[in-house]
Amino acid sequence: MRLGVLGLGAISPYFLRAIEADPELELTGVCDLDPRKLAPFAERGTACFTDFTELLDAGKADAVVVTLPNDVHTPAVLAALARGVPVCCEKPLTVAAAEAEVMEATARTTGTTLFTAFHRRYNTNLRALTGHLPRDRRDIVRVTARYHENIAEHTGGEQWYLDPERCGGGCLIDNGPNALDAVRHLVGPLTLRDATLGDVRGGAEFYATLSLDADGIPVDVELDWALETGEVKDVVVELRDGRTLAADLLAGYDGFKSSLDHEYVGILAEFRQAVAAGPDWRDPGPGLVRLVEEAYRVGRAKEPRLRMAAKEPVSARVVKLLFHTRDDRGMRLSPWASRCVAAGEVHELVTTVDRPRDPGDEVNRVGFLGFAEFSAATVLQRGDEVYAGDRRLGTVSGFDECHAPNHYNILIATDRVLGAADIDLRVGDHIRFAEAPQ
Incomplete structure (x- = not known):
């Protein structure tokens, strides 16, 4: 499969290394507005573009990976789907449920694969936890997921992450999809019960808590962009017999973001399977766009903002x-x-x-x-x-x-x-x- 990569920002290196590691994939085109980012690829003979429509029309890619800022996902994805080019899009698929529905409809109409990249579902420790869950889900009494980091260490200098107009919000739309998908991967579809935002800076929330339900199983998700240093990414499952099962998503991966490489290899391997499945593939990405949008609606309508003093004593x-x-x-x-x-x-x-x-x-x-x-x-x-x-x-x-x-x-x-x-x-x-x- 010949792949084009749209966007050469902070996430693109993980996709690029995953392409290189997969003998079934070949990088044949890249697109970015910054000529400095394109230069190394031009030197290697890879086709370079500053307009994603030109890459799509050049006929050099059988499919594309979209790693652009969140607010640009929709036009890029729709342009590819309209041309019958399968899309692997970095999460979140888009910032609005209405846009996700248009993407779904376009994918169905054109018979083209739409695939959202949720990298944590391919994490080895999460998959090991999946294998230890009780067969009877009634034996699970609660699931808790934490996704904590210092966002300043993860943006690669790209300020759009901190711009609510471009990112779509803050930690809820950035880290939320991965944490929610990891839990959904363990216990199935999620229904929102409550959401509270907090630590809002320049309109972007740096903290959020979600209360959800997975067919009777209570699920708590805590998201934090303001950890002083380091990361906490884990899922804990409490069982009726008093035991707890846990997956530390970073265990065994000591380098900064070193767990991501094997996860992005997993993304592209499943993307190839999704493309092969054709119209039978159903992307879970739009469902999480709807869930996150509902969480914002609930959280923004509530008066409390966690970790923010509203008045002096x-x-x-x-x-x-x-x-x-x-x-x-x-x-x-x-x-x-x-x-x-x-x-x-x-x-x-x-x-x-x-x-x-x-x-x-x-x-x-x-x-x-x-x-x-x-x-x-x-x-x-x-x-x-x-x-x-x-x-x-x-x-x-x-x-x-x-x-x-x-x-x-x-x-x-x-x-x-x-x-x-x-x-x-x-x-x-x-x-x-x-x-x-x-």
Whole structure:
């Protein structure tokens, strides 16, 4: 098979070495906008192009490998498929589910192979783990996958990885497809349950967590671009009998990214099989494009951003103590999950062992700490942690507004009902409110 390679960036060397290692493949053309990258190939007599359509029309390639930036995958892939040229495309296939569907339709219409390169499914350690899984999937109680790295060590100087407009996001769209495909390869199709983004820099998330389901098996995926140094790439399977099975994808491959070479050999070997299968081949790439897009929709709609402080802690100085407790107070949970507080405002601090959830729920079992003046403007919200000195009292569970507009009752969920005397509180002491850790 004569292969053309579109894009000579950070991933291309792994494809190029895999082509060289496979006697069934021959590199016959390369394409890149940078003439400096093309020069070594020109010296060896390989056809060089700066426009991928010219490479496709030159008739020098039976199939192409696409290693261009993510935002250029769609036009390159569609151009090849329209000409009946099979495509092996580096993950993610594209940045949008609608584009993936057009690719699928074009591949079907032209009868041309579309193949997404998920390299981790060919990892020797992952494949060894596959062989040790129980035949009855009901014996698996949970699967956890981690994909952690320092992205600065992996871009090869290509800034498009950090540009959400070009990459499509951050670690979720970059590392997510490999981690998700590795898990899918073990336990089958995945359904998204939840997604949370975090550590967002310039619009690109450097951290993300996904909760998924594989036909009843809970699956957790953690993605991190901000590891200080080194890499963590592994999958852990927990079994019903208490045992755990694990695959460290980097074990036995000590050099930087040294595990990739055998994985890319695996990619191209299966690509040749996919081309031979013709219309019978169904690419799993579009399914993961849809899954990642759904995860972004869920994560971007949520307020929390993991590992990102949303506000500064604030202190409130106790100006009047209260000591009594009651079990029939009859407060009502406000519908508001947060309240703005101006500097200098005074509000009442109330502990409770009741756990109201819905607006209007009664709060009866309460203890009164007193009134406190806030030193700075802030936003108090459910889940904020509350401290008296170094002692953690509990968390804000909500607000009661029976004394509004004079003041709020700030309800603090505690293990037991507390009054001022129970915690040795004094006038002038400070109560601190801090965002809950994420």
